[in-house]
Amino acid sequence: MAKVRFTSALTRFFPDLAEMDIQASTVREALLNIEKKHPGILSYLVEDDGQLRKHVNIFRGEDLIKDRQSLTDEIEPNDEILIFQALSGG
Amino acid sequence: MNSVLLVGTSKGLVVYQLEKKEWVVLGVHFEGLPVSMVYVDERTRAWWVGVSHRHWGEKLHYSRNEGTTWQEAAIPSYKGYDYKPGKPATLKKIWVIAHAGPDRPGELWAGTEPGGLFYSRDEGNSWEIVESLWNHPSRTNENQWFGAGKDYPFIHSIVVDPSNSNHVYVGISCAGIFETTDGGLSWQPRNKGLKAAYLPNPTADMGHDPHRVLMCRSNPKIIWQQNHCGIFRTTDGGAYWKDVSGAGGFPCYGFALAIDDNNTGLAWVIPAQSDENRIPVNLKLVVSRTEDGGKSWNSIDKGLPHSLAFDLVLRHGLVQKDGVLAFGTTNGNLYVSQDSGISWQSVAQNLAAVNGLAFA
Structure with a gap:
């Protein structure tokens, strides 16, 4: 099971959101599993066509995922996945 | 009397209430978030708010109890639709919502960027794109539909004929006005x-930039628009638009427009200086008012700053109801x-940028 952590900014919209263990082989599969537990969260993270939103970052360990378009980066059972917002604002 | 005013700003929704001739703050919602659209459904009194998150995308929220609680609605999705062949469309912004008519309870229109019109039959729980407009042959012609100040065209005005819900106009920047009667x-x-x-070709069939479009409730044949290139009014349901900009080119350019519900000659605009500058003309904030359908305009500055004003009023930033304007x-x-x-009367000086208003 991979461990997923979220930016605290998302708890404003999903108050029950907390670190969780996820069974998934790709980032996309992980997001779909998170959506099952927190309906609606997927639209906060990806665009209509499934690509990662421009100002959302997903790290596998300390590295940004490579495929922001289709989210095919593989996940290993002991990985730590971090879902953060990019440093942008105004 | 309109006693509650919703003010959507780039840092939240501020709700005012008129109490003993003073507008007092009733509450602040979505604090810190960019509220890009506000709308009150006159049928249900539901408050609608569009939030344009920088990180999390476009979201829609509604309240059926005057802001005591809010629910998140579904957002229009372009999934499965291409902006151009091979280029998937994605929702950039929800610009406007309008109810679909008193005889269509729970049904709503939504105008979005990059140019999709959406329809909901279940009060925003789901949306479907209006394919007839999305597939209009002009839409993929980059000389006829294109962005104005944005990368993509957007539908910012939806006008439903109060006497016939099948009769609707949309205003698109840039493409122009489209009408459906079915x-x-x-x-x-x-x-x-x-x-x-x-x-x-300045008189091309399409490629026009209406900034704001409104229909007279008492006479649906009369429609006004504040356009990028002047103020226009039609008295025949859009068959022909007459330029009613002011003499000498003032008022002419601007974004905001309000019209009276009953008096078909009464309207207000807030002029700005050219599209390069987008500031009040001579840095003096005025409201231009006509009582004769745009034949003549009066500049009104009573209560407004007479100099050094850099205020710009966006297309949804001026509203009128029952003679009260904001x-x-x-x-x-x-x-x-x-x-x-x-x-x-100055009500507030230190809000964030105002994106849109609605009387509740």
């Missing part, structure tokens, strides 16, 4: 008489008039 099954451009000074500016000022726009 509930959205087919659409026809209605841009004759308009000018597009930025095109090689406008908010991009530098956080809010003004209200309770005498049909003859004089104005």
Whole structure:
């Protein structure tokens, strides 16, 4: 099971959101599993066509995922996945 | 009397209530978040708010109890639709919501960027794109539909004929005005008489930039628009638009427009200086008011700053209801008039940029 952590900014919209263990082989599969537990969260993270939103970052360990378009980066059972917002604002 | 005013700003929704001739803050919602759209459904009194998150995308929220609690609605999705062949469309912004008519309870229109019109039959729990307009042959012609100040065209005005819910106009920047008389099954451009000074052919059928479009409730044949290239009014349902900009070119350019519900000659605009500068003309904030359908305009400055004003009022930043008017500016000022726009009262000076207003 991979461990997923979220930016605290998302708890404003999903108050029950907390670190969780996820069974998934790709980032996309992980997001779909998170959506099952927190309906609606997927639209906060990806665009209509499934690509990662421009100002959302997903790290596998300390590295940004490579495929922001289709989210095919593989996940290993002991990985730590971090879902953060990019440093942008105004 | 309109006693509650919703003010959507780039840092939250501020709700005012009129109490003993003073507008007092009733509450702040979505604090810190960019509220890009506000709408009150006159059928249900539901408050609708669009939030344009920088990180999390477009979201829609509604409240059925005047802001005590909020629910998140579904957002229109372009999934499965291409902006152009091979280029998937994605929702950039929800610009406007309008109810679909008193005889269509729970049904709503939504105008979005990059140019999709959506329809909901279940009060925003789901949306479907209006394919007849999305598939209009002009939409993928980059000389006819294109962005204005944005990368993509967007639908910012939806006008439903109060006497016939099948009869609807949409205003698109840039493309122009489109009309349906069959509930959205087919659409026809209605841009004759308009000018597009930025095109090689200023009287082209499409490519026009209406900034704001409003229909007279008492006479649906009369429609006004504040356009990029002037103020226009039609008295025949859009068959022909007449330029009613002021003599000497003032008022002409601007974004905001309000019209009276009953008096078909009464309207207000807030002029700005050219599209390069987007500031009040001579840095003096005025409201231009006509009582004769645009034949003549009066500049009203009573209660407004007479110099060094950099306020711009966006297309949804001026509203009117029952003779009460309100406008908010991009530098956080809010003004209200309770005498049909003859004089104005400063209500707030330190809001964030005002994106849109609605009387509740």
